[in-house]
Amino acid sequence: MPDATIVLTIFDKFLNIVGLIRAGKIKRDDRIDQSLHALYKALNETKSYVASLNEGSEKDRRKEHEIANMWHEARSLSE
DSSP states (O other): OOOHHHHHHHHHHHHHHHHHHHTTSSOOOHHHHHHHHHHHHHHHHHHHHHHHHHTTOOOOHHHHHHHHHHHHHHHHHHO
16 A cells, blocks of 8 residues: 555655646546546545554455555546
C-alpha cells in the first residue's frame, strides 16, 4: 500500500486536473466526470486505509485488493 507521500502526490495531481477543467483547458464531458469520480473514490479509500494503518490497524489484504481495483478502474476510465 502506498505511503502518505504517494497519496499526497496523487491528490495534488487530482487537484491539478480539476484546476485545468475549471480554467477551460480540458473540456469537461461525461467521460472526464466518470474518471474524476473514480479517481476521487480511489484516493479517498486509499487515504482512509493509510490513516487506519498509521493508527495501528493491521493490514487488510481484502481491502488492499478492493483499493487496487478502484485505482485500476480510475486508470481505465482515463485512457
